[in-house]
Amino acid sequence: MKTSLKLIELVRDKGEDIAGNWARDVRKNAKTPFYHDLPDEKILPQAIHFYEHLLKIVNLDDPFAGARDYFPGYAERLYRDGVPLNEAVYALVLMRRHIWLYAEFQVTFITAIERNQAVESLLRTTLIFDYIMYFVTETYETLLKRQAAPKRTTRKKGDYVIPWSSWASLWGEGRDKKEEAFHNLNDPAR
Structure with missing residues (x-):
């Protein structure tokens, strides 16, 4: 273990306790109303799996690549579950905060060296959380764009579609001018 990652060791050893504290907080926090009525069976696995994957990428030489491998799928699950983006991001903020709150409560860092x-x-966990938030928001943006893309309808041979502008010209503004122009073309006396 790298001594500078004592905090991560705490997550490894006490991840379920930290996840439980996070679940209680996210359930009552005013910025995360989506989570308020969810049962423990739905909330706790989100944090536990999150912390497990955090542990897997923290010591990688390229934590960005490690975050890219897991966290877009994490974001897709949240999106499919209907978690609003702002609440998904704030839940991540709370996950990071609860690691530190647990460490402070346990008096994990006592000496100057430990400080x-x-x-x-x-610094390391903040960097990794920044990567995670990047992938979560990027994935949400992709999914939202995909959802907002116009649905293409297939037309069968023989279907006739009259553009709105044609209907408007027949029944709306400019009708008299078009009728007059038509009559001028067909009336040689004018």
């Missing part, structure tokens, strides 16, 4: 290690841990 330096805490700063290193903070």
Whole structure:
């Protein structure tokens, strides 16, 4: 274990406790109303799996690639479950915060050296959470664009579609001018 990642070791050892604290908080936080009525069986696995994957990527040489492998799928699950983007991102903020709250409550960093290690841990976990938030928001944006894309309808041979402008010209503004122009063409006396 890298000594600077003592915080991550705490997540490995106490991840379920941290996830439980997060679940209680996300359920009552005013910024996450989607979670308020969800049962533990739905909320806890989200945080537990999140922390497990965080542990897998934290020591990688390229944590960006590690985050890219898992967290777009994580975002898709949240999107399919109907979690609004702002609440999904704030839930991530709370997950990060609860790691630190648990560490402070357990007095994990006592000496000056451990405080330096805490700063290193903070920088590393903040970087990884930034990557995660990038992939979550990017995935949501892709899914929202896909949902908003116009649905193409297939037309059968023989279907006739009259553009709205044609209907409007027949029954709306400009009808008299078009009739007059038509009569001028067909009336040689004018």
